[in-house]
Amino acid sequence: MIRRYIKSAVALLVVSASGLAITAQVQAKEFRVGISSPESQNPFHVVMARSIAETLKARGIEPMLLAANADVNQQINNIGDMVAAKVDAILVAPLNAEGPAAALVKAKDAGIPVFMYARTLDSKYADVWESFNGMDAVHVGRDKARWMAENTKPGKVAMLTGMAGAAPMIEQETGFREVITAAGYQIAFSQTSNMTREYGIKLTEDALVTNPDLVGIYAANDDLALGAAQAVKVAGLQGKVVVIGLNGAPSALAAIHNGDLTATVLLDPVGWGKTAANVVADYLLEGKKPAKFTPMDHKVVTQKEAYDNIPPPLREKLGVKR
Numbered sequence: 001m002i003r004r005y006i007k008s009a010v011a012l013l014v015v016s017a018s019g020l021a022i023t024a025q026v027q028a029k030e031f032r033v034g035i036s037s038p039e040s041q042n043p044f045h046v047v048m049a050r051s052i053a054e055t056l057k058a059r060g061i062e063p064m065l066l067a068a069n070a071d072v073n074q075q076i077n078n079i080g081d082m083v084a085a086k087v088d089a090i091l092v093a094p095l096n097a098e099g100p101a102a103a104l105v106k107a108k109d110a111g112i113p114v115f116m117y118a119r120t121l122d123s124k125y126a127d128v129w130e131s132f133n134g135m136d137a138v139h140v141g142r143d144k145a146r147w148m149a150e151n152t153k154p155g156k157v158a159m160l161t162g163m164a165g166a167a168p169m170i171e172q173e174t175g176f177r178e179v180i181t182a183a184g185y186q187i188a189f190s191q192t193s194n195m196t197r198e199y200g201i202k203l204t205e206d207a208l209v210t211n212p213d214l215v216g217i218y219a220a221n222d223d224l225a226l227g228a229a230q231a232v233k234v235a236g237l238q239g240k241v242v243v244i245g246l247n248g249a250p251s252a253l254a255a256i257h258n259g260d261l262t263a264t265v266l267l268d269p270v271g272w273g274k275t276a277a278n279v280v281a282d283y284l285l286e287g288k289k290p291a292k293f294t295p296m297d298h299k300v301v302t303q304k305e306a307y308d309n310i311p312p313p314l315r316e317k318l319g320v321k322r
Contacts, residue, residue, distance in 0.1 A: 035052050035092075036100075048272055048273040051274055075100050089114070096163060098165060104121065104125070115279060115290075120134070141176035147244060148180060156188040157215065162193065163192065197227035204231035216241060224245065246265045247265070248265065250310050253301065254320045267298055
């Protein structure tokens with residue numbers, strides 16, 4: 001009888017140990033997440049992608065970070081590499097609303113959950129992604145227009161609209177046009193382009209040739225805005241033509257503080273990155289179903305607030321003094 005109990009106890013210990021081993025194996029599973037960044041030159045996206053990677057590492061997840069360098073074909077190839085590597089999830093900021101769609105559909109069909117940050121595909125592909133963390137771009141566009149209408153008199157406006165086909169650029173433009181035209185302004189110039197300072201300079205020069213009486217310039221991001229502000233200054237129109245950008249990059253905030261750029265919409269790439277990464281980590285590690293859309297905060301920043309929003313370690317480097 002005693003021997004039977006001993007055997008039963010041993011068997012129970014074996015089963016328990018086996019269960020613990022299985023649990024340990026599950027807990028020890030190492031997840032890998034593919035991060036598809038749209039650009040490797042844009043400081044905003046570089047900082048956000050770095051924040052995502054660091055947050056995933058802190059949660060015990062291996063990041064596979066690939067940047068597309070503003071080339072949609074490269075982004076498609078990057079996503080294909082992630083699928084081939086059998087990552088456990090893909091976190092992507094699509095370069096435009098259509099280009100990477102087929103590659104992401106293949107990822108989903110392969111059983112890889114897809115998450116969006118900063119940008120999304122066209123809404124017709126909404127069933128492809130689990131969640132999206134980013135700005136309410138229409139709202140941002142409206143706020144930029146409201147700020148311009150409050151700080152200028154109705155007149156001609158130029159729009160540097162950024163990447164063709166990129167959903168947040170289209171939505172931001174839509175919101176701006178809606179409010180600015182209702183306020184009595186005329187959109188005299190509108191052009192898509194890569195979002196660099198060089199294009200900001202060139203397009204603003206083109207706009208000023210035929211519209212020297214511009215009262216404002218809408219720029220889709222801070223790099224375009226910095227280029228536009230430079231062209232405005234060279235043309236001798238500083239103080240007469242306002243320029244508003246988007247992102248709140250430290251270089252743009254420094255230019256605003258120094259009076260070279262008028263305003264920007266401040267976003268938080270580090271905070272965005274952390275939020276996006278934690279959504280994926282919670283999904284993989286804890287099985288949490290995310291919200292379909294989590295809007296990130298934004299605010300218009302002018303010279304009055306610019307200094308306080310520049311990270312203190314960068315103020316001296318940027319030559320900024322109160």
